[in-house]
Amino acid sequence: MTEYFLQAFIYLVAAVITVPIAKRLGLGSVLGYLIAGVVIGPVTGLVGAETNTIQHFAEFGVVMMLFLVGLELEPKVLWEMRNRLIGLGGLQVSITTVAIGAIALALGQVWSVSLAIGLIFALSSTAIVLQTFSEKGVSKTEGAQNAFSVLLFQDIAVIPMLAFIPLLALPELVEAAQALAQSADHHESMSLVAGLPGWAYALVIIGAIIGLVVGGHFLTRPLLTFVASSGLREIFTATALMLVVGIAALMSLVGLSPALGTFLAGVVLANSEFRHELESNIEPFKGLLLGLFFITVGAGINFGILSDNLWAILGLTLGVMALKGVVLYFLARLFKISGSDRWLFTLSLAQAGEFGFVLLSFSVQNHVLPTELAQTLSLVVALSMLLTPALFILYDKVILPRFEDRSNEGQPDEIEEMGTVIIAGMGRFGQIVNRMLVGIGVNTVVLDYQAGQVDNLRKINTRAYFGDATKPDLLHTAGIAECELLVVAIDNQDAAVELVEYVKHTYPNVAVLARAFDRGHGYRLRQAGADVIQSETYCSALEIGTAAMRKLGCHPFVAEQQKNSFKRIDAEQSDILYKAWLADTEEGERFDTHYRDLFMQLEEQIKTAMNTDRVDRHSLSDRGWTPPPKGYTDALKDKED
Structure with a gap:
């Protein structure tokens, strides 16, 4: 038990120290987490073999993130983005797979290995990209919206990839990987589709997706209503986690991507009245697990293999990112993404993704890739993710200012x-x-x-x-x-x-x-x-303040009079404060003690006026502000006539 406490303490200390420093330096939290992992892993050796196990657990942060993304997307919005989703995303995955596969084939790999490598490197990091978009406040830009469409298609494409990769198995690797095959058999025992014929497997998948959509639409609302009626926030949190964990487990049992399953569940619940409560309960767990995932990526870099093949791995990493960048830039021009958005789209998706680790492990288990090659490719994936924050810095510091200057000039x-x-x-x-x-x-x-x-x-x-x-x-x-x-x-x-x-x-x-x-x-x-x-903000704040007084039980006429009293006193004292500010400015200090004293006096005058002053000196009671009866004005006119 002590060992677990020590490991948890090491991870937390690394995050607490490096992430705030990285944020202050403008590097972003993702790079901070990655640096923290490198420090406690390859550099100091404070963590070791348990990193891979923790990484599998931390990948659940990606699952939670896609659930939250789904909650933000109503089905109508998803349908509206179908052209970008299928067209832009489909072309990106297809062209990148073919291009990288062709280069791997030219470097001496057999066609099946080359195709597997192409599929693995066609994916980008949903976790890093969406997290960085959110931090930098660019999620609503055209470049970020198109990047999100591609990432969403990639996450969906993982499903057919998992079904297709076993067909690329190399016969010569089967005997050398008997231990891995036995491990795979162990995992298959936890599968509901192991040994099923193709048609039955397809029916199970269709049934699971239909059950997810129908259950999410008809069953979750009564369940969440029942739980919410208890008034226990921790039980609602447990229910939210139960939904995400349960859906992920169901998808895994039928051989589908847990991330896709939770994304679909999020889309189904996007119109639910419990959407915001679910978000607020899941968000802390998502952020913590994603941070842990990024730390494990940094800690998992094998400096031994890296040092032995430093230039080759660096060359592969930069080559993959450059090739993906060329493909993305071409697609950005094809789909008329212009200006700085084109570069944001290109640079944000140039890395490999976290699902690359999943596909690499899956490829080794199914005898598609040799273990040594998979370890090298894992380093390429990790380094490309490690370099991604640098691409965002390049965009912020170099590219974006140039486009702004061009606009201004x-x-x-x-x-x-x-x-x-x-x-x-x-x-x-x-x-x-x-x-x-x-x-x-x-x-x-x-x-x-x-x-x-x-x-x-x-x-x-x-x-x-x-x-x-x-x-x-x-x-x-x-x-x-x-x-x-x-x-x-x-x-x-x-x-x-x-x-x-x-x-x-x-x-x-x-x-x-x-x-x-x-x-x-x-x-x-x-x-x-x-x-x-x-x-x-002055007028809108006055209106909100007046509305707040009415909501708290203040009579509407009294609330309106108090607002007018505030405006009158503030206007009367404006000249006094302005003259004090001018004197302070001439003396080199904008707001000295004298100005602050005057301002506090103004606040006291406003408080007194709003509690006692009435323009017409009527009663302070609500009755004194009761409006005249209907038709009163017309009656007065009749008398005058």
Whole structure:
């Protein structure tokens, strides 16, 4: 028992130390886990032979991850992505398998071994790619969505691969692998399909999938309702784990991929009212097991074999990644994935995947690959996964900035029509302003420096022009000298202040309305000369606060009056706080003790006003705010007549 505690402690210490450091350095958590595994495995030898056993257990993190992915995909969404799923994913697996298989054949491998190698390296790492997409916040980009389609097809393709690989067995390996064959027989005893003819095997598979879909749709809701009614969170967690473990076990018993089974279950439950509760219960286990899986990948690198064949293994690793990158880039162009998304798609899928370890072990057990070759190929898979975070760093630091610079340095559009109002920036804030003004018939000139945003706006018949509104020449072309208003809604705070300052100095008759990110930014805009300043969150926060008071039992009229009291006191004290901020700025400190004291006084005034002040001095009770009866106004008019 002590040994297990020590091993667990070693893994946890390695993760706790290396992952935060890797995140702080911008390397990502995945690379941190992989480095942790290398340190406690090949470098220091703190862990050893048990790594492979732990890795099989940790692979369950991939199963849980696909269950969570399925929960995010409604069947309708899955059907809508069928073209990318089958077309893009199918071509990637097919072309990569043929290309790598042909190179292996040219290097002297027999055709069956070459084909098996091609199938193994056609797969990419679902765990690393989706985890990194989530961390970097790019999951909704076009490149990430297409990469997800390919990964999903690859996970599904593992099923026919597992069925096909035994047909590639080499007769000369059978005698040398008797021990492995006996081990395989032992595992077959836990199978429901061992020894079945092909037609019966097909029926069992179809029955298992139908049972999974039907059971997930009709049986899980009553079960989860019953468990939830107990009010015991730990039992709901146990139920969520029971579903995932049970489905994985069923899929394994019928010879299917556990990851595919749990993915299908997640899709079935995507419309369930318990979806978010299932996610919150499974997520911690998924994250921990995935981290453990990445550590075992790093710890499993055999430096002995690596040092003996260093250049050959490095060459194979880089060759596989380069070949997959070429195929992916070609497909990205074929499917019209453009810009930085094309490179995100290409670089994110260039590695081999965790299912490669599964297929390699399966190939050895079924006498398709020699053990020595499988060990070398395992190193190639592990090293390619280890290098994947470096590809994401290349994308972030080198490729993405170049595309952003190219977008910014592009030639601005020729502005064909002038307007009464110029709107600089068409994000979520500028779009609402533009829609309101256009709605009442005001001609606007919309400028945005992101070409993709301009294209999207034009698709919905919103007239917009590409260009940097902070450049005087473009403002002149847009008609700043003749317009009445300039709305500043650009994301860069410093650029927004400089734009306001320039316009108020050069075109003093133009009214400037500016969006502020916070109080400090608002002060800077006011100092630059903006006529109207509105914090982007102020109004929405006021409305949410008022709604919260109503939900807590406050009478609607009282809640509205308290909101107005807050706005009035805040506006009255705005000049005082602004003058204090100006004094602080001149002295070199933006928010000194004097400013903070004034701000706290403001908070006390607001609290007092919201509890006592009423504009019409009516009663504080709800009755004093009861609206007049229906028809009261009409009755008054009749009396006047």
